[in-house]
Amino acid sequence: MTLTLGRTARTAPEPASSPTGRAPARFGPVAVRVLAYGALAALAVAVIYPLCWMALAGLKTNGEIFADPWGLPTDPHWSTYADAWQQGVLGYLLNSVLVTSASVLAVVLISAWAAYGLTRLDIPCSQPALLLVLGAMMLSPTVALVPLSQLLQALGIYDTYWALIVLYTAFKVPFTTFLIRAYLLGQPVEVEEAAYIDGASRWQTFWRVVVPMARPILASAAVLQALFAWNEYAFALVFITDDRLKTLPVGLADMAGRLNSNWPILFAGLTIAALPMIVIFLIGQRHFVRGLAAGIGK
Template sequence: MVSRIGFLGVIARVFLWVFLLGLAVVVVYPLLWMVLNGFKTNSQLFGNPFALPVDWSFENYRKAWNRGVSDYLTTSVLVTVTSTVATVFVSAWAAYGLTRVKIPFSGFITGTILGGLMLAPSVALVPLVKMFQAMGLYNSFWALLILYTAFRVPFTTFLIRAYMLDLPREVDEAAEMDGCGRWTAFWHIILPMCKPIITSTVLLHILFAWNEYLFAMIFTSGSGVQTLPVGLMSLMSKHGTEFPVVFAGMTIAAIPVMLLFFFGQRYIVKGMADGIGK
């Protein structure tokens, strides 16, 4: 009986490893194929798209960079960083008020904020376009900053609030006895205690803002304010016959977020597990 259980355990482990290896191939191979095709010429790409490049030249990457990818990358970095700071700060401050401060109608306010999770961005596109055009913010950096912040605050607040709910109340009492105000207690005590969930929300928002396409396509039409997803589509329409250049631009766009996710995935999982678990 024991040997039978041991044999079944070995079989199960083999199937698990086969499944994981197959999943890794499905995920990694398209990325590797994209990177390798950035080194080819059009004739090599269409002649044998699955072969290795003949000449490992970075010419296609240089062309992609000079044809606008550098500007798109700068805009994406600027929008991503500013919207991340704004979203996490507003959400953390809101979560602190909802969990650590006694305010009237706190339950209603919490429900209203979390109700934003049910609002699909596509539903509000028409009134948002009209509103931003009337305010003179259409086709500007500020439009994306406001939209990315507003539509991510409910989700980020939900995660940080869930984490703060389980923090000991004695910390607030000790801070009050030491003469700390609300801002001091929040900035120097509560926020450092929320480092795991703050790290997770920062990484999650970066992944969202870096890859967001709908708002970036509709609310930016000038080349000076286009982010990478929209800029790469523009690059494809202008230079669609040079597919290796397009693949090179896609690789440049993917590298930062891939590195970020690779080095930060354990923080995402840990922060999400702690936040939802609490």
Template structure:
């Protein structure tokens, strides 16, 4: 049934309204980063600062070691996403294409990671990292994010692997490909929408997490952005202009990752409906 012109107009109006509501806090954050504290308190909802100046951003790099926070967040997030993508893709390929009596149990084991919040095991995790000598190291965060991100990634990728025709693998094996070559050269390029979804979900989780860096990182030079920005909150006074500048800079990598993987992400969300 075709949608009438009036109905489509209403849909566009509602869509643009939601877009404006969603973008307003982001634009307000960016605008506030160019204001002084006085301007923020006098006109907190204004989108236009009195003058555009980069002085706030320059002071941010002087007041706090923001460069260290930024590099730590990038290192932790990129390494976590890379390990999650590699391990979850191989595990999903095995679960989707090899049928043994323990395959169902193994798949359920991964699903348990979705059912049980990892924060419930904070005490055993703390003891484990201390025994491994990783307490106070960025690798403790990478290991935790990798372990917590694999279950949802395996769940997503296994479903995509199962939708691929088995005839593709049979043709590849006739041409002389082994299991790894079938996985790497034939199937993996076909699940790019799912990989884009996995990358975005896990990158945002690792980038924005505040809980685990607060527990496992004690050195100021190794703090990530969410924990490092806490130094801007004073006991009696907070420099909101510096805080908004830091939030703006910290949001740029997430926006960049989403723009690069947005096409695959959208295809991954709609693949089930199309198939």
């Protein structure tokens, strides 16, 4: 026993241990984890519940929607979805699929080529070109409606599919190029140099090396462009006047006016319009999250 200033030295008590010999878990990390899971669950309910409510509302009648808006349909009317399909949703859906697919293909290809040139090729004025791309991201589409209308009429593509495809591509190429460029900056160039040594050309290296390596960011770019083109309303309203060429957002708005507040058919049409994007996101979710995190994080 040691003495310090005439008093017996006391040692710090040993922490209590569990029967298994391990220290008890701290309360703090568990509480943070519970709060995080609770917040995520609340967010999931906030996102999923309106979609489920909209799908169920399409199975009700007008009276059921107003009498018991939060309840389940007593006698589901599946024919409502068939009625919405026949009221023009099929045509609007096909138009949206055509415009969205073409714009996604154009945006991804053009942006990938531009990003590859800005990161891998020694081209003159590369920095001014990059600044020009960044400056194009600041242009608001609604400000350019009047000059764009005159330009499309001069080109002879006003009130055609090409009007929307060209505009959707032009306004999203700058952001997508910047996103893919950020991803390519973090990818190793040794694989591409090995392809050059083996005799591959620039074109072959791009398609056989760069594109497979950049698959996550290309999937992210495709999903983002698909969401934009599928839900875009202003351009589709201003530059398309033919009822046969209208996309889903404008077509559903016109259908709501024609049906005179027949809400079940309208909700059925909205559900049909939302399903393709939900399926696409679920299919490409893994690549989308990975590519977006890698692209924006640099």
